[in-house]
Amino acid sequence: MPAEPLPLPSFLYGTAWKEDRTAALVELALRAGFRGIDTANQRRHYLESGVGEGLSAAYRAGVATRGDLFLQTKFTYQRGQDHRLPYDPFASLAVQVAQSLASSLEHLGTDHVDSYVLHGPSSGYGWTDSDAEVWEAMRRERDGGRTRLLGVSNVSLQHLEQMEAAHDELPAFVQNRCFARLGWDREIRSLCSERKITYQGFSLLTANPEVLQHPPLIALAAQLDATPAQVVFSFARALGMLLLTGASSAAHMKQDLDSLDLTLPPDVVQAIESMAG
Numbered sequence: 001m002p003a004e005p006l007p008l009p010s011f012l013y014g015t016a017w018k019e020d021r022t023a024a025l026v027e028l029a030l031r032a033g034f035r036g037i038d039t040a041n042q043r044r045h046y047l048e049s050g051v052g053e054g055l056s057a058a059y060r061a062g063v064a065t066r067g068d069l070f071l072q073t074k075f076t077y078q079r080g081q082d083h084r085l086p087y088d089p090f091a092s093l094a095v096q097v098a099q100s101l102a103s104s105l106e107h108l109g110t111d112h113v114d115s116y117v118l119h120g121p122s123s124g125y126g127w128t129d130s131d132a133e134v135w136e137a138m139r140r141e142r143d144g145g146r147t148r149l150l151g152v153s154n155v156s157l158q159h160l161e162q163m164e165a166a167h168d169e170l171p172a173f174v175q176n177r178c179f180a181r182l183g184w185d186r187e188i189r190s191l192c193s194e195r196k197i198t199y200q201g202f203s204l205l206t207a208n209p210e211v212l213q214h215p216p217l218i219a220l221a222a223q224l225d226a227t228p229a230q231v232v233f234s235f236a237r238a239l240g241m242l243l244l245t246g247a248s249s250a251a252h253m254k255q256d257l258d259s260l261d262l263t264l265p266p267d268v269v270q271a272i273e274s275m276a277g
């Protein structure tokens with residue numbers, strides 16, 4: 001049975017590349033007001049146990065409870081990992097999924113996550129039998145109550161079309177790096193909106209420096225008494241995206257959350273959408 005739709009937070013706080021600052025930054029993000037956390041059981045880029053420590057500290061301080069939070073983590077194939085694997089590399093992919101999620105739940109101090117995401121398909125060229133095995137294993141984890149929802153990340157249109165042909169269930173989420181020069185991932189967003197998939201955009205700032213430095217966008221931001229970054233987040237939200245930020249400064253965390261109060265007129269949204277691609 002698919003999970004009941006959950007109210008989703010507007011912003012996910014991303015925990016990549018924070019290493020030994022992970023716990024403190026997760027706690028700071030929750031204190032700042034974030035209620036969604038994105039992580040991965042991929043030690044190469046994430047310290048998931050540090051996320052769990054940050055959550056525990058926030059729970060102890062009464063900042064939030066588990067029930068207030070949307071927790072998302074990922075299954076990463078061995079080729080995306082370094083030697084610090086959260087599963088037995090000789091086990092079947094289905095067993096690797098189960099082991100990786102069990103380890104994530106331990107790291108995060110919870111009996112379920114809200115979203116479990118395939119970090120990336122096994123091949124850049126299409127949806128493979130390995131992906132199918134992993135996806136079916138992820139569905140079993142969901143049916144067993146260890147995640148409410150499922151997602152896929154770093155996917156092309158071809159991946160999604162082949163996935164749709166191969167399975168009777170599409171993901172609840174697609175999480176992609178969102179490049180302005182690709183019309184802000186227009187093709188994928190359009191398929192997502194047709195299939196009622198929530199599109200999560202990451203690297204909205206870091207993938208698009210040309211937009212942030214574009215004089216008309218800077219002028220618009222000044223006119224709105226906002227920063228260019230806030231305009232980009234507000235724009236992406238107007239397109240229907242669930243936003244991710246990896247801010248590490250308290251000031252950026254606040255600015256990012258404050259962008260939720262900024263509403264751009266439809267003609268401005270359209271102008272930004274066609275600015276770069």
Ligand SMILES: NC(=O)c1ccc[n+]([C@@H]2O[C@H](COP(=O)([O-])OP(=O)(O)OC[C@H]3O[C@@H](n4cnc5c(N)ncnc54)[C@H](OP(=O)(O)O)[C@@H]3O)[C@@H](O)[C@H]2O)c1
Pocket residue numbers: 013014015016017038039119153154175202203204205206227229230244245246247248249252253255256
């Ligand atoms: N699925 C995947 O393969 C994948 C890949 C990459 C990332 N992700 C997820 O997405 C999350 C976010 O990654 P990201 O690439 O979007 O972000 P990021 O690169 O981690 O960080 C965003 C950058 O933007 C800056 N920033 C944030 N808010 C700002 C503001 N209001 N004004 C100016 N600068 C601002 C931050 O500066 P400060 O740090 O100084 O605040 C930081 O340098 C990751 O942590 C991870 O959870 C997923």
